[in-house]
Amino acid sequence: QVQLQESGPGLVKPSQTLSLTCTVSGGSMTTSYYAWSWIRQPPGKGLEWMGVLAYDGSTHYSPSLKSRTAISRDTTKNQFSLQLSSVTPEDTAVYYCARALLFDSTADRFMDIMEAPYDYWDQGTQVTVSS
Numbered sequence: 140q141v142q143l144q145e146s147g148p149g150l151v152k153p154s155q156t157l158s159l160t161c162t163v164s165g166g167s168m169t170t171s172y173y174a175w176s177w178i179r180q181p182p183g184k185g186l187e188w189m190g191v192l193a194y195d196g197s198t199h200y201s202p203s204l205k206s207r208t209a210i211s212r213d214t215t216k217n218q219f220s221l222q223l224s225s226v227t228p229e230d231t232a233v234y235y236c237a238r239a240l241l242f243d244s245t246a247d248r249f250m251d252i253m254e255a256p257y258d259y260w261d262q263g264t265q266v267t268v269s270s
Contacts, residue, residue: 141165143236143261151230151268157223161236161261168217169194174239174252177210177221179232180263187232191239192219193252226268233263 147159161175168175177189190200192210200208204223212219223230239255242248 141238141259143238143259145234145236145261145264147234147264147266149265149267151226151266152270153227153268154225157226157230157266157268158220159234159236159264159266160218160220163217163219163238166238168212168219169214171195171249172240172242174241174255175210175212175219176237176239176257177208178235178237178257180235181229181232186235189221189223191252199252228268231266231268233265235263236261 142164144162145159151157171194174191174193176191178186179189180186188201189204190198190208190210192198192212196212198210207224209222210219237257238259240258241250241252241255243250
């Protein structure tokens with residue numbers, strides 16, 4: 140059973156860097172079948188995809204957040220992390236880490252990392268940006 144457990148502060152001051160870590164248990168982060176993402180939901184709004192980390196360590200980011208976002212990993216701990224710099228109150232949201240399933244077993248093919256569905260999520264962490 141795969142589990143994702145997020146950790147990090149719930150309150151960040153404006154202009155600082157938001158840092159969150161997601162620990163993956165029950166599965167490896169380095170298999171090509173999966174990718175690992177950060178997604179957030181601001182209050183009263185829909186889900187916003189932030190970026191994804193592939194099995195080989197490559198990353199893709201949302202164009203609107205690319206200049207402020209970095210996703211990294213520690214394969215020895217089976218963890219991946221999010222850093223969002225220069226935060227403002229508009230970055231207040233529930234932040235989720237999630238696993239993307241890249242292999243379509245029905246079609247017996249790998250999907251585009253940007254189109255893969257998400258099959259496991261953590262419970263989410265409320266992060267508030269406020270002084």
